[in-house]
Amino acid sequence: MLLISCPHCGPRCESEFANGGEAHIERPKDPETLSDADWAEFVFFRDNPKGLVLERWNHAQGCRRWFNAARDSVTYEILAVYPMGSPPPALDPKRYV
Amino acid sequence: MIETYLRQNALAHLGLEGREPSSDAAVRLHEKSLPTAVNLRGEKDDPTFLEAVNGALGLGLPVEPNTAAQNETLAILWLGPNEWLLVRHDVSPEAEAQLSASLRDALGDIHSAVTEVGESLVCIHISGPRAADVIAKGCPLDLHPSAFGGAGHCAQSHLSKTAITLHQLSNEDEGGPDYDLYTRRSFADYLWRWLSDAAREYSGG
Numbered sequence: 339m340l341l342i343s344c345p346h347c348g349p350r351c352e353s354e355f356a357n358g359g360e361a362h363i364e365r366p367k368d369p370e371t372l373s374d375a376d377w378a379e380f381v382f383f384r385d386n387p388k389g390l391v392l393e394r395w396n397h398a399q400g401c402r403r404w405f406n407a408a409r410d411s412v413t414y415e416i417l418a419v420y421p422m423g424s425p426p427p428a429l430d431p432k433r434y435v
Numbered sequence: 436m437i438e439t440y441l442r443q444n445a446l447a448h449l450g451l452e453g454r455e456p457s458s459d460a461a462v463r464l465h466e467k468s469l470p471t472a473v474n475l476r477g478e479k480d481d482p483t484f485l486e487a488v489n490g491a492l493g494l495g496l497p498v499e500p501n502t503a504a505q506n507e508t509l510a511i512l513w514l515g516p517n518e519w520l521l522v523r524h525d526v527s528p529e530a531e532a533q534l535s536a537s538l539r540d541a542l543g544d545i546h547s548a549v550t551e552v553g554e555s556l557v558c559i560h561i562s563g564p565r566a567a568d569v570i571a572k573g574c575p576l577d578l579h580p581s582a583f584g585g586a587g588h589c590a591q592s593h594l595s596k597t598a599i600t601l602h603q604l605s606n607e608d609e610g611g612p613d614y615d616l617y618t619r620r621s622f623a624d625y626l627w628r629w630l631s632d633a634a635r636e637y638s639g640g
């Protein structure tokens with residue numbers, strides 16, 4: 339079980355949180371110009387890297403606030419948490435490939 | 436507010452009256468009567484908001500995470516960076532509307548939200564030397580005073596499959612610990628039965 343540091347409540351058990359998928363995916367600003375392939379890319383396709391992942395989490399059974407986290411998908415180590423709407427902090431993640 | 440004659444404690448159907456555990460039991464469970472509760476949202480960095488609330492309640496909002504403020508009549512639980520739960524016990528059914536009205540009057544145009552939520556909640560009081568052990572069976576919070584902080588601290592988490600708000604009222608060296616445990620009314624029956632079952636091994640019988 340992961341121990342996740344909610345930016346508001348402090349370190350809490352993973353079971354209090356809900357994962358919100360990959361972070362920093364921006365809704366297209368001009369949707370009427372998008373092709374089906376572009377839509378599919380936006381709606382369905384996600385990166386699945388070995389190593390650093392940036393994802394959204396919600397403290398669902400706590401303060402119910404959203405935040406971003408940087409996690410190593412191999413070790414599950416949470417490298418940083420940072421607010422929604424902010425770019426990720428400078429990190430020096432382990433490289434596997 | 437619903438009609439007064441329809442107000443009923445969430446666990447009224449269990450007939451708990453007259454079946455209270457003895458005062459020396461290792462774990463004692465008790466349903467507090469329908470709480471008066473108001474959810475308050477506002478900006479903690481806005482001094483006019485904090486002052487208006489303080490003026491209306493005579494008690495300052497706890498802005499430190501996971502802490503509660505309390506006087507003789509009112510408890511204020513920190514729920515998030517801009518959210519609090521105000522609770523009173525054993526007061527008249529009109530108290531909730533009065534509490535929210537006095538807040539709305541004081542807040543005026545200040546960016547905020549006041550919502551009456553008492554009828555959505557149940558409050559189970561749990562006390563006794565093994566109270567924390569019972570909660571720990573289904574809750575990931577570390578209830579040791581060095582981690583949880585002891586009396587005057589609160590947290591939202593889950594107990595078994597139920598979302599809870601936990602408020603520690605007293606410490607072990609003060610005859611405690613004891614806790615107010617809040618959950619949604621619709622989970623009251625489930626949570627009560629879960630707690631009763633979890634406490635059974637400490638009942639000595």
Ligand SMILES: [Zn+2]
Pocket residue numbers: 344345346347348397400401402403
């Ligand atoms: Zn939180």
